[in-house]
Amino acid sequence: DIQMTQSPSSLSASVGDRVTITCRASQSISRYLNWYQQKPGKAPNLLIYAASSLQSGVPSRFSGSGSGTDFTLTISSLQPEDFATYYCQQSDSTPRTFGQGTKVEIK
Amino acid sequence: QVQLQESGPGLVKPSQTLSLTCTVSGGSISSGSYYWSWIRQPAGEGLTWIGRIHTSGSTNYIPSLKSRVTISVDTSNNQFSLKLSSVTAADTATYYCAREDYHGSGNWFDPWGQGTLVTVSS
Numbered sequence: 001d002i003q004m005t006q007s008p009s010s011l012s013a014s015v016g017d018r019v020t021i022t023c024r025a026s027q028s029i030s031r032y033l034n035w036y037q038q039k040p041g042k043a044p045n046l047l048i049y050a051a052s053s054l055q056s057g058v059p060s061r062f063s064g065s066g067s068g069t070d071f072t073l074t075i076s077s078l079q080p081e082d083f084a085t086y087y088c089q090q091s092d093s094t095p096r097t098f099g100q101g102t103k104v105e106i107k
Numbered sequence: 108q109v110q111l112q113e114s115g116p117g118l119v120k121p122s123q124t125l126s127l128t129c130t131v132s133g134g135s136i137s138s139g140s141y142y143w144s145w146i147r148q149p150a151g152e153g154l155t156w157i158g159r160i161h162t163s164g165s166t167n168y169i170p171s172l173k174s175r176v177t178i179s180v181d182t183s184n185n186q187f188s189l190k191l192s193s194v195t196a197a198d199t200a201t202y203y204c205a206r207e208d209y210h211g212s213g214n215w216f217d218p219w220g221q222g223t224l225v226t227v228s229s
Binding site: 001031032033034036042043044045046049050053055087089091094095096097098099100101 | 144153154155156158159167168169170203205207209210212213214215216217219220221222
């Protein structure tokens with residue numbers, strides 16, 4: 001199985017901050033990497049697919065980059081509604097695997 | 108716009124079989140070429156993919172649950188289902204169904220159902 005490791009596990013930030021979350025795969029997954037946002041009590045919501053493609057309806061302050069084993073999710077200017085937990089997920093092979101999540105909290 | 112909705116018992120006794128159904132609305136489960144997946148999340152923990160079924164009927168399961176899991180599709184009712192046998196407290200989680208969309212650039216889960224909490228307890 002491909003292991004996905006996110007860092008940090010949590011972070012505190014202020015509205016307007018630039019936030020970066022990293023995701024590392026245990027082996028190369030090309031660009032088969034997706035990012036999801038999950039708010040408490042809600043299902044995850046797709047933000048970024050194929051490493052850097054923005055899902056329709058997702059604000060442009062979200063961006064993704066990377067290939068191979070190292071990936072990044074960036075929020076250019078954190079908004080109040082962005083406080084949530086973020087997960088990466090690989091679609092290179094089955095079983096599909098997710099990172100452990102990064103919780104973005106208010107400073 | 109396709110929507111998914113999970114349904115099933117919220118409480119299951121240890122050693123019994125957990126059975127959940129995901130109803131697809133706004134589109135036919137047979138149209139296009141998608142995978143239909145189940146994912147679970149224990150309270151306060153991360154997401155674990157359980158398995159999927161293709162519109163052709165082929166299935167894939169996570170190895171750690173493979174001996175206990177069956178995913179099936181009912182095209183006449185536009186539903187797919189999860190059965191997990193011999194449950195223990197460790198199977199207590201919120202269970203999500205999701206469509207896995209795939210293209211040349213990869214696969215991704217979208218949309219998701221709202222999730223249903225299943226508690227394993229006597």
